[in-house]
Amino acid sequence: MKNAILINTNAYDGILLPNGTWIEVDEKVMYDFINAEKENDDFSNWDGPNRWDDYAETLENAINDGMQVISYYEDGKMVIVDNAKWEELQETYKCHWLDIICLENETTIYKIAKNADCDKSVLYRVISNNADFENISLSTMNAIAKGLNMTAYEFVKKYFNRFMD
Numbered sequence: 001m002k003n004a005i006l007i008n009t010n011a012y013d014g015i016l017l018p019n020g021t022w023i024e025v026d027e028k029v030m031y032d033f034i035n036a037e038k039e040n041d042d043f044s045n046w047d048g049p050n051r052w053d054d055y056a057e058t059l060e061n062a063i064n065d066g067m068q069v070i071s072y073y074e075d076g077k078m079v080i081v082d083n084a085k086w087e088e089l090q091e092t093y094k095c096h097w098l099d100i101i102c103l104e105n106e107t108t109i110y111k112i113a114k115n116a117d118c119d120k121s122v123l124y125r126v127i128s129n130n131a132d133f134e135n136i137s138l139s140t141m142n143a144i145a146k147g148l149n150m151t152a153y154e155f156v157k158k159y160f161n162r163f164m165d
Contacts, residue, residue, distance in 0.1 A: 002059050004043040005072040006033060006089075013070075013089060016062050017046045020053030030093035031103055037078050096127045097163040098144070105148055112147030133163035 005016040006025070013025040015033060023029055023046065036043065056062035063069060070089060071080045080086045095103070102108055109127070113120035122143070126136060136144075138152075145155035 001074065003073040003076075004033070004036070004046070005059060005063065006070045007063065007067040008070055008085060008089070009066050009068070013093075014050075015046075015048070016052055016059055017043055017048055018059060019044075019047060020051055021046075021048035022050050022052050022062075023048030024050075025089070025093060027093050027095050027099065028103055030089065031095050031100065034078075034090070036073060037076060040076065042076065043073065096130065097133050097159075098123065098126050101144070101148070101159065107148070112144060114147070115149065116143040116147035118143040118147070133159070 003018055007014055007016060014022045015025060015029065016022045025033075032041070035041075052059075052062040068085065069081045070085045071078055071082075073079070098109070102112070109123045110120055113123050122140060125131075126140065141155065142152050145152045148155065150158070
């Protein structure tokens with residue numbers, strides 16, 4: 001049984017969910033969708049603002065001629081149907097490593113800057129300049145760590161191997 005289906009239409013990208021709803025894809029939704037397998041997420045806690053069960057009885061029947069299936073989850077595993085479109089969507093909804101850290105820590109750039117007592121524009125520039133993890137300054141790294149209530153050592157230990165290219 002399919003748990004969630006990532007679809008593309010000419011108007012939007014969306015995920016059809018098992019509870020009869022669907023959610024439009026953005027960076028956070030795509031990040032969570034990609035990581036669902038690793039997190040053992042069965043999509044039972046996902047809820048979208050739009051309904052597909054108004055016009056279909058099952059998740060598979062909710063797919064109509066105007067929708068292209070890109071990937072789906074079945075039995076906890078992601079199945080990619082259209083590799084080219086999947087790669088395109090990953091690039092479209094790509095998260096910068098600092099955005100990912102914010103998502104994982106349920107915080108924002110603003111809150112990190114505030115907690116670290118640093119200028120938020122420094123952190124926003126990291127993202128807008130698409131700065132690689134290994135290219136941030138020690139003071140910026142320390143500010144991010146402090147903003148996350150971590151020591152610099154804890155921050156490097158947690159994220160260094162993960163975000164180094």
